[in-house]
Amino acid sequence: LALAATACGSDGESGGGKSSGELSGTVTWWDTSSPGSEDKVFKKLAEGFEKKHPKVDVKYVNVPFGEAQNNFKNAAETGDAPDVIRSEVAWTPDFASLSYLAPLDGTPALKNQDDFLDQAVASTKYEGKTYAVPQVIDSMGIFYNKKLLEKAGVEAPANLDELKSAAKKIKEKTGKTGLYLRGDDPYFFLSFLYGEGGDLVDAGSRTVTVDKPEGVKAFKAVKELVDDGTAKTDASDGWENMMQSFKNGDVAMMINGPWAVADTLTGEEFTDKDNLGIAPVPAGSAAQGAPQGGHNLAVYAGSKNLDASYAFVEYMTSVDAQATVAGELNLLPTRHSAYAKKQAVNSEIVGFFKPIVETAVERPWIPEGGSLFEPLRVEYTKVLTGQTTPEKAAKATGDAYRKLLKDWK
Ligand SMILES: C[C@H]1O[C@H](O[C@H]2[C@H](O)[C@@H](O)[C@@H](O[C@H]3[C@H](O)[C@@H](O)[C@@H](O[C@H]4[C@H](O)[C@@H](O)[C@@H](O)O[C@@H]4CO)O[C@@H]3CO)O[C@@H]2CO)[C@H](O)[C@H](O)[C@@H]1N[C@H]1C[C@@H](CO)[C@H](O)[C@@H](O)[C@@H]1O
Numbered sequence: 001l002a003l004a005a006t007a008c009g010s011d012g013e014s015g016g017g018k019s020s021g022e023l024s025g026t027v028t029w030w031d032t033s034s035p036g037s038e039d040k041v042f043k044k045l046a047e048g049f050e051k052k053h054p055k056v057d058v059k060y061v062n063v064p065f066g067e068a069q070n071n072f073k074n075a076a077e078t079g080d081a082p083d084v085i086r087s088e089v090a091w092t093p094d095f096a097s098l099s100y101l102a103p104l105d106g107t108p109a110l111k112n113q114d115d116f117l118d119q120a121v122a123s124t125k126y127e128g129k130t131y132a133v134p135q136v137i138d139s140m141g142i143f144y145n146k147k148l149l150e151k152a153g154v155e156a157p158a159n160l161d162e163l164k165s166a167a168k169k170i171k172e173k174t175g176k177t178g179l180y181l182r183g184d185d186p187y188f189f190l191s192f193l194y195g196e197g198g199d200l201v202d203a204g205s206r207t208v209t210v211d212k213p214e215g216v217k218a219f220k221a222v223k224e225l226v227d228d229g230t231a232k233t234d235a236s237d238g239w240e241n242m243m244q245s246f247k248n249g250d251v252a253m254m255i256n257g258p259w260a261v262a263d264t265l266t267g268e269e270f271t272d273k274d275n276l277g278i279a280p281v282p283a284g285s286a287a288q289g290a291p292q293g294g295h296n297l298a299v300y301a302g303s304k305n306l307d308a309s310y311a312f313v314e315y316m317t318s319v320d321a322q323a324t325v326a327g328e329l330n331l332l333p334t335r336h337s338a339y340a341k342k343q344a345v346n347s348e349i350v351g352f353f354k355p356i357v358e359t360a361v362e363r364p365w366i367p368e369g370g371s372l373f374e375p376l377r378v379e380y381t382k383v384l385t386g387q388t389t390p391e392k393a394a395k396a397t398g399d400a401y402r403k404l405l406k407d408w409k
Pocket residue numbers: 032033034038065066067068069070071088089090091138185186187257259292293294295369370371373374
């Protein structure tokens with residue numbers, strides 16, 4: 001151990017050193033998990049890493065999801081980005097294309113690569129190299145308040161017609177609104193777009209597809225849900241309003257993902273957690289499908305403590321870490337082996353979302369992938385608040401995409 005200690009180099013800052021000696025120094029980690037519900041579990045996991053490597057100090061920083069992408073880019077520009085970042089699936093190709101991430105192939109960060117789900121690995125690859133390690137994968141389902149649906153004598157809706165008729169009965173029998181449809185985040189529009197047989201783009205043929213007839217039909221479908229009273233929505237503060245309305249029983253259903261479960265179960269309607277039901281998102285007129293989301297852990301290319309950062313990423317994405325996160329937060333593992341662990345097996349939510357994730361609609365993991373959401377958000381919100389027509393919204397979004405994606409059709 002003495003030998004290892006000297007081999008670590010004098011300044012603790014640089015940490016690890018090149019030898020196989022004990023890891024040391026600081027690893028700064030920007031975590032974007034939800035404060036007050038998810039962050040506690042991830043922070044505790046990071047403390048477990050410090051116990052295993054007493055000479056490493058993990059500086060845990062919780063960064064709001066909406067700010068982390070730009071904050072990381074700005075910090076990487078000035079050379080003081082965190083050693084490790086929780087990189088959302090669409091941010092990863094973006095950061096990699098800017099050379100902000102350390103390639104991980106052949107490093108200790110990547111253990112048993114073939115244990116990861118193919119869909120989860122897809123967003124970590126860029127130009128043939130691996131730039132992150134999958135931490136959680138997710139998709140969306142329809143959350144429902146069993147008591148309210150029972151009172152109205154309806155089942156979870158399998159398609160938009162059933163959604164509308166269920167909402168009508170719920171309104172008649174309970175006075176509550178059927179669905180909360182988040183209007184300030186277009187990710188919550190995607191399952192309706194897929195339901196009409198549409199998509200934002202087709203990366204294979206480098207074609208913008210959001211302004212094809214299927215896209216117009218999808219904008220019409222969501223507009224109708226709001227206009228006929230099936231759904232309520234807001235142009236801003238959508239997350240808070242959706243979660244509050246569902247947690248206190250003002251709405252009977254919401255479309256959401258596993259990351260919302262921990263917070264949902266703190267709601268007065270779900271003190272008995274069996275009152276929460278989850279079903280596949282309703283089908284549209286042509287298809288049924290939900291988007292793939294999730295988060296990876298990536299190492300900053302300019303990190304001064306690569307060895308400890310690699311080891312930290314490996315630890316935080318290990319089968320045991322993923323089993324803990326599945327058990328405590330009902331989040332979906334990205335390792336096949338984690339689904340066999342008892343914490344995952346005992347999570348009803350994980351069991352429910354697993355087939356949904358396996359059939360989730362793949363997204364294009366291109367650097368511009370994340371940038372498709374801002375122009376879509378502007379038009380989607382305007383459709384839901386009656387400020388534009390479905391036809392105009394589809395066209396405006398398509399035009400914005402063709403400016404963003406040079407020489408795409
Ligand atoms: C607009 C944004 O569009 C896209 O984001 C998509 C995203 O790609 C989709 O996958 C989807 O993400 C799922 C997610 O997969 C799902 O897991 C969950 O995440 C949970 C966590 O689970 C939970 O732990 C906690 O963290 O909380 C998370 C959030 O709840 O839910 C997410 C959906 O919310 O939807 C995102 C869109 O929301 C871009 O990527 C940018 O983010 C962009 N924002 C930038 C825009 C810049 C200016 O243009 C501005 O200057 C910049 O500062 C802004 O950053």
